Amino acid sequence: MRLVYQQMLAFFAVIASVLLLLGLSFSSMTKDMVYQNTWTSLEKYANSLVEQSVRISAGDPKRVSFDSESLLNSEVLLRNQSMHFTIYNRDNTAVFPDNVYISKIKASDWKKLNRGEIVQRVTDRQTKTASGKIEPAMTDVLKPYFYTDKQNKRHLVAVVKVGAYISNINSNIAKINSNLTKALAVASIVALLLAYFISRYLTLRINRLRRATNQVARGDYDVQLPSQNHDEIDDLVNDFNNMAFSLQASRKEIERQEERRRAFMADAAHEMRTPLTTINGLLEGLAYDAIPEDSKAQSIELMRNETKRLIRLVNENLDYEKIRNNQIALNKREFNAMTPLRTLVEQLQQRAEAKHDTLTVNGLDEVPVYADYDRFVQIMFNITANAIQFTDNGQITILAQRGNHGSVFKVSDTGIGMTDEQLANIWERYYKADPSRTSTKYGESGLGLAIVHQLVLLHQGRIDVMSKKGEGQLLRLFYQTRKIVKQ
Ligand SMILES: Nc1ncnc2c1ncn2[C@@H]1O[C@H](COP(=O)(O)OP(=O)(O)OP(=O)(O)O)[C@@H](O)[C@H]1O
Ligand SMILES: [Mg+2]
Structure with a gap:
């Protein structure tokens, strides 16, 4: 029925x-x-x-x-x-x-x-x-x-x-009874009409929802139904709208990811072909004894460097996937962030000098954080390396501060900066503001900030960035200082 x-x-x-x-x-x-x-x-x-x-x-x-x-x-x-x-x-x-x-x-x-x-x-x-x-x-x-x-x-x-x-x-x-019977008959007809209109109203709304569901089933997610927020059917309509909206959003996300993946595959193939061709040429030279004895050590060194680059590319991709799928375990503890930051500055000093940059770290003696030590270093290293990479003859400063609810780290540079549109995409995997840039000696896979972002989320921290084209960039990181015990 x-x-x-x-x-x-x-x-x-x-x-x-x-x-x-x-x-x-x-x-x-x-x-x-x-x-x-x-x-x-x-x-x-x-x-x-x-x-x-x-x-x-x-x-x-x-x-x-x-x-x-x-x-x-x-x-x-x-x-x-x-x-x-x-x-x-x-x-x-x-x-x-x-x-x-x-x-x-x-x-x-x-x-x-x-x-x-x-x-x-x-x-x-x-x-x-x-x-x-x-x-x-x-x-x-x-x-x-x-x-x-x-x-x-x-x-x-x-x-x-x-x-x-x-x-x-x-x-x-x-x-009296005959009057009553007449009144009952009229009331019954009115009741029947009323029942019909109420039922019809309900079924019309359900049918509208059904048509929209069919539309979604056919793959057309661009559908939003009006809702008055009056009753359970309106609640259902709201849920349906949310579902259609998330389906639409995830389809867009999938398309975007797919686009990035395709671009990355092209980039990766391009980037892999150069070192692989170099390695192949050198191996053939060695096989046919075409390389003079005194150049052999240099050729092997070249092959090692190229292989390292390939390994790095593969490793970073694997790392990103693991973080994204929650497959890494964080070994969180409290420590003074100034110790790893000072070591980091020492390690990157040479890179900075090569680009005629000054690299400094400022902060109190003691800036506590509650984090995974190695991942903290990885995050700060990536951000600082980027700052050096995109700054020539400039100033890079790392500032560590204690805030009310946690510690704040600010990495600022006076480099090339970014437009607002570029800024909106930097947490995306494989994103490079300037796709024409080919490999530099520090590698450019567009994975660094995507990994940083996922790691910060995993630490329940926050990261934001302000940038101006041609003026440089300021990146802020919020970390909790103590373990938060949930009640
Ligand atoms: N400090 C900065 N100043 C200007 N642009 C930046 C800065 N940091 C990042 N970017 C832009 O954001 C893009 C993404 O950075 P990300 O670190 O993810 O990738 P990458 O540095 O290109 O490659 P890698 O995976 O080797 O780090 C960069 O390609 C660059 O265009
Ligand atoms: Mg980088």
């Missing part, structure tokens, strides 16, 4: 049950009320009858007489209203109307009357009287009357039975 009909059915079932329950209880309540009202008015008639026509002898309470003229008048009056009455004396004998066939009151009812209770009876079916007359179904009230003598003793003097035909009452009830 289609969802719209399922929902309609569910809505309608609930509404119809509520209406039915209300209808039934209302109808039984009206029936009770109508009977109660009838009994109350019958009781009032009985009272006025007794007041008008019963005479009790003051001397002897057992002597009761009835004013027959007033009784006859009352009878005519009541008959016009489809009611009739009977009066019984204390011996359970009918004294009015004057009819020998009137049966006595049932013993069980007589007992109740003697106790002073009012008896309300309903005879649902037609009855045949002793005289053979068919009496229609009716309801009546039996009310006892007492006389209290001087000794405060009560004496039953008369019982008045006032009856009305049920058919009259029932026609009233039937009228």
Whole structure:
């Protein structure tokens, strides 16, 4: 069954049950009320009858007489209203109307009357009287009357039975019920329409989501659905939008990575071909004894350098992959960062001098960090090597500071700098701001900063960079100083 009909059915079932329950209880309540009202008015008639026509002898309470003229008048009056009455004396004998066939009151009812209770009876079916007359179904009230003598003793003097035909009452009830049925029918139609519109609204929204899902399944991720943030379907729409957005983003990322990988493969092939051709040429020279004896040592040295370059290229790629896939374990500890920084400056001093740069490190004696020692050196080495690589006749400064929540390292240079567009890409693998640059003696695979970035993330640190084309660059690194124990 289609969802719209399922929902309609569910809505309608609930509404119809509520209406039915209300209808039934209302109808039984009206029936009770109508009977109660009838009994109350019958009781009032009985009272006025007794007041008008019963005479009790003051001397002897057992002597009761009835004013027959007033009784006859009352009878005519009541008959016009489809009611009739009977009066019984204390011996359970009918004294009015004057009819020998009137049966006595049932013993069980007589007992109740003697106790002073009012008896309300309903005879649902037609009855045949002793005289053979068919009496229609009716309801009546039996009310006892007492006389209290001087000794405060009560004496039953008369019982008045006032009856009305049920058919009259029932026609009233039937009228109310027919109105109620009409109201229920109208309410049911309104409920059905309401159920249809609500269900249709829901299914329309679901169908829209379905169409969008199919679109995504066909590979078109450029889809965003409107959401009012009202209900669970809107939540689903939000989740769907997020999913489509991430799929779109990851596809773009994959395409970008693929582009970089292709560029790198081309670069790597190009870079590998030069050393491999050199090595191959030298090996052939050695094989055919074409290299003079005194140049052999120099040729072997050349081959070693070229092989080292190849190994470095391969190693850096492997390292990046391992960091990216969380396959390296960090051996974190607290240490004074100034010790490795001073050693680093000493090691790179020669490179800096070769490019006529001055390289200095500034900071307090003690700048603590909580990090993997070797990886910290690797990060700082890469950044400083870059600064030297892209600066000629300039100044490179490493500044170590203690901050509020950790330590900060700033590496600034006065080199070529970068444009904003180049800056946005420097954490990408294989990115080189100037792709035309071929290999220098320090290697240029575009992997250095990508590795640095991944390592800093792995340390829960932060790295940012400010650069201006032609003016130089400032790179800031934030490190935590102490192990953070998560609660
Ligand atoms: N201090 C700097 N000044 C100017 N440009 C820089 C600086 N540092 C990095 N860059 C730019 O960012 C690019 C990426 O740097 P990265 O260190 O990742 O690669 P690389 O130095 O080219 O190669 P390698 O993998 O050998 O380090 C560089 O090619 C360069 O264009
Ligand atoms: Mg580099």
